[in-house]
Amino acid sequence: MTFDLLNDDDLATCVHCGLCLDACPTFRATGLETESPRGRIYLMTQWKRGGLEFKEEQVRHIDLCLGCRTCEAVCPSGVPYGRIIEAGRAEVADRRRPSAKHAAAKAHAPAGSCPGSPRRTGHPRAVSLPRSASASIGLRSWSDA
Numbered sequence: 611m612t613f614d615l616l617n618d619d620d621l622a623t624c625v626h627c628g629l630c631l632d633a634c635p636t637f638r639a640t641g642l643e644t645e646s647p648r649g650r651i652y653l654m655t656q657w658k659r660g661g662l663e664f665k666e667e668q669v670r671h672i673d674l675c676l677g678c679r680t681c682e683a684v685c686p687s688g689v690p691y692g693r694i695i696e697a698g699r700a701e702v703a704d705r706r707r708p709s710a711k712h713a714a715a716k717a718h719a720p721a722g723s724c725p726g727s728p729r730r731t732g733h734p735r736a737v738s739l740p741r742s743a744s745a746s747i748g749l750r751s752w753s754d755a
Contacts, residue, residue, distance in 0.1 A: 613658040615697040621655045623689045624648065630681035630691075636674050644671045647681040647691050654698045669702050 630647040631637050637646035644653070650671055656662035672695070679692045 613654065613698075613701045615701050616654055616658045616694065617697065618658070620690050620694050620697075621651060621658065623687050624651045624685075625687050626652075627686065629684050629686060630689075633680040633684045635676055635678065635680070645674055647675075647689070650675060650698070651689070651691070651694060654694065654701075657701070664705055666706070669706070672698055672702055 624647075626648055628648060634646050637643075637649075639645075643649040653662070653668060653671055657664055662668075675695055677692070677695060682689065682691050685691070
């Protein structure tokens with residue numbers, strides 16, 4: 611199982627100096643290396659290189675990252691941590707087994723049935739309002755303009 615979205619060059623940028631530790635809110639709260647940018651980069655590097663088997667209990671370390679990217683501001687090596695954590699989270703999402711509840715809901719919902727569904731609107735943050743609701747609050751579509 612390879613982690614193709616994680617870039618080797620990005621991962622190798624970290625020289626493990628530890629200057630990011632004091633900037634990281636989850637490290638400051640827990641004091642655990644695994645809850646630091648350096649620890650998360652090490653974890654994702656091991657997943658990518660096959661040195662560590664992917665396990666759900668390890669994903670907690672990725673999930674606890676706030677994504678604030680404060681570590682980037684203090685990093686003398688210019689580690690693109692935001693890009694790394696986003697790629698890592700995408701890889702995790704691809705590998706996670708959906709819960710039975712999620713799988714059942716997905717199986718029974720027709721594609722694009724939820725307003726704002728990315729499959730319906732083409733954009734993950736777009737919200738699709740029924741035409742009558744849009745008209746009642748004075749919104750017009752671009753085609754009406």
